[in-house]
Amino acid sequence: MSNLKIANHNPGRKLFSSKIATVVVWVTTVIWTIPTLGLLVTSFKADKDILNEPWWVSLFNPHFTLSSYKSVFFGGDTESLSNGVLPYFVNSIVITLPATIFPIVIATMAAYALAWIRFRGSDFIFFFIFALQIVPLQMSLIPLLLLFTGGAHIGSVTVFPALGIAGDFAGIWLPHTMFALPLAIYLLHNFIASLPRDLMEAAHVDGANHFKVFRMIVLPLAVPGIAAIAIFQFLWVWNDLLVALTFASGTEEVAPINSKLASLVGQYGSGYTQLSAGAFITIAVPLIVFFSLQRYFVRGLLAGSVK
Amino acid sequence: MSDFLSVNIPKFTSVFSAIGMFFIVLAVLFAIAGRANGKKARPIALVIFLAPALILLLAGLIIPAIRTFLFSFMNPDSNAWVGFDNYKWMTEDPNVKSIMVNTILWILVVPIFTAALGLLLAIMLDRIKHESIPKSLLFMPMAISFVGASIIFKFVYEYSEPGEAQIGLLSSIVDFLGGTPKDWMLSKPLNTFLLMIIYVWTQMGFGMVILSAAIKAVPADIVEASALDGASGWRLFRNITFPMIKGTFIVVLATGVVGALKVFDIVRTMTGGNFSTNVLANEMYSQVFVQFDQGKGSALAIVLFLLVTPILIYNIRSLRMERSHS
CATH class of the missing domain: 1.10.287 (Helix Hairpins)
Known part of the structure; x- marks a missing residue:
């Protein structure tokens, strides 16, 4: 706030005049928003109009229809999407909920242990997990898929049976949970380690054990941090393509909507209604989450990046 | 039902x-x-x-x-050792050479644009009234998947044969300016840069938001004191504000490098890696799941890992310093 005051009272501080800044910011905002607007308008056009008339012309010559949405959502005419995207939409929800809840709970527990249970090697483990954050997913895809389909062997001895969860929902929840842990543990550790020490000590003096401290003190106080990271993880899983392509077959039974959408791109011409309405259905959920929970979203972002 | x-x-x-x-x-x-x-x-x-x-x-x-x-030292089915063959293939195959060139282009161009544009907008946002509306609209693409963003830009980059209506925004603008629209996704090396625009479009908001927070966190009295000493405009920014947000700026750059290195969804959705737009992460996927060569795929994954190690080491170092200070 005081920052703002100085800026107003002291024109010498300004790198850009506020007029230039206003113009540049708003022009950029318009440029940034136009592509999405174009998709939105296109998705409300009738199939035959999409290729004949640019969307910005249609804005002034409106004859919009919901037919694309109806056929894309519930299925109908076209072969590539006979049952619509609804099954894939359901799959996305079915994949995303556990793939958000599992890693967040496991990461919160681990973060608590690393922050508040003293033991030798605690620092080393923390640094190691921190380092794992940017190791590319690609490093684990092949062996993990082999583990799910064939189990693990040393020589001819089976040390781990085939899980038989490849192509099953569990086979997607598990990799998402594993891959989410390093970042989630790191962010939650920052958050949980900053809780007041006195509070923990007082609870222990009163005879509470770690489980009680975790449930009664840490969890309630960590809710804002957990919410922020959960939103992140939710968006990450919903928007993921690589894990879905690797661990879910492209079928209606398990494939999420984002990977179905990617597979629709190959089709030209008549595919355009499907593509525009399908894309909008896919991005609607993240956009709703984003706009309604933006405050938490930004907080989660800042927790990870600004000291 | x-x-x-x-x-x-x-x-x-x-x-x-x-x-x-x-x-x-x-x-x-x-x-x-x-x-x-x-x-x-x-x-x-x-x-x-x-x-x-x-x-x-x-x-x-x-x-x-x-x-x-x-x-990465084994054959396609991972049941026999082949020494360094997979790595040798990388140095010899002309396709891999083009993939490496593209990947390096991505990690050079994308982070710089994302961070610079983010910084510029963060500074300007600090200057205007009602910043929350443009801020959230500029930030919005971050919530959209790369696949969704690619489809959004597929319509922007759409090209129709001459004589038909150009429904793509890019083609129409080029047409309007007197140029000749072309099939953008087929025109190399422009197509790679058009794909990069999609990435920058989605990720710029990330840099903007955290840099904006960092700028607001610069203590007002420091700015005030140097303004009283006569520092202004560019000099004030260069000598006072930027040094204080440098750490955040590096975080944005590093995030950009890691992200650009792993870019997969955009390339896969827009071109499938064809027309000389292929990158490491996409080729890795193709080797494993299209060519069924786990050896080459693994070797490509290792290269990907080696490319992030400098950032990994930098991150660990700065976390160490941060912890020893507190």
Whole structure:
């Protein structure tokens, strides 16, 4: 706030005049928003109009229809999407909920242990997990898929049976949970380690054990941090393509909507209604989450990046 | 409708039973382990809290990474050693050369644009009234998947044969300016840069938001004092503001490098890696799941890992410094 005051009272501080800044910011905002607007308008056009008339012309010559949405959502005419995207939409929800809840709970527990249970090697483990954050997913895809389909062997001895969860929902929840842990543990550790020490000590003096401290003190106080990271993880899983392509077959039974959408791109011409309405259905959920929970979203972002 | 229900109700019951089981197991573990007293209480608590995460990291990341390293010295089916053949293939194959060139272009161009544009907008946002509306609109693409963003830009980059209406914004603008629109996705090397625009479009908001927060966190009295000393405009920014947000700026750059290195969805959706737009992460996927060559795929994954190690080391160093200060 005081920052703002100085800026107003002291024109010498300004790198850009506020007029230039206003113009540049708003022009950029318009440029940034136009592509999405174009998709939105296109998705409300009738199939035959999409290729004949640019969307910005249609804005002034409106004859919009919901037919694309109806056929894309519930299925109908076209072969590539006979049952619509609804099954894939359901799959996305079915994949995303556990793939958000599992890693967040496991990461919160681990973060608590690393922050508040003293033991030798605690620092080393923390640094190691921190380092794992940017190791590319690609490093684990092949062996993990082999583990799910064939189990693990040393020589001819089976040390781990085939899980038989490849192509099953569990086979997607598990990799998402594993891959989410390093970042989630790191962010939650920052958050949980900053809780007041006195509070923990007082609870222990009163005879509470770690489980009680975790449930009664840490969890309630960590809710804002957990919410922020959960939103992140939710968006990450919903928007993921690589894990879905690797661990879910492209079928209606398990494939999420984002990977179905990617597979629709190959089709030209008549595919355009499907593509525009399908894309909008896919991005609607993240956009709703984003706009309604933006405050938490930004907080989660800042927790990870600004000291 | 009844079809729909009969297919989807089991899906939802499986979700809720999985989540329910998860919490029941946790509750039982907490209840049993919570009864331990005395000397054993702490180690037991430690195991319950930390072991699930460590086991998952071990099984999901660490052991697979080691196996990927071993696979990179093996044949396509990972059952015979081939020495350095997969790496030799990388240095010899002309396709791989173009992939490397593209990947390096991505990690040079994308982070710089994302960070510079983000910084510029963050500075300007600090100057205007009603910043929250443009801020959230500029930030919005971050919530959209790369696949969704690619489709959005597929319509922007759409090209029609001469004589037909140009429904793509880019073609129309070029047409309007007197140029000749072309099939943008086929025109190299422009197509790679057009793909980069999609990435910058989605990720710029990230840089903008965290740089904006960093700028606001610069203490007002420092700015005031240097303004009184006569510093202004560019000099004030260069000597006072920028040094104070440099750490954040580097974070944005590093995030950009890691992200650009792993870019997969955009290339896969827009061109499938064709027309000289291929990159490492996409080629890795193609080698494994299209060519069924786990050896070459693993070797490409290792290269990807080697390229992020400098950032990994930098991150660990700065975390160490941060911790030793506190």
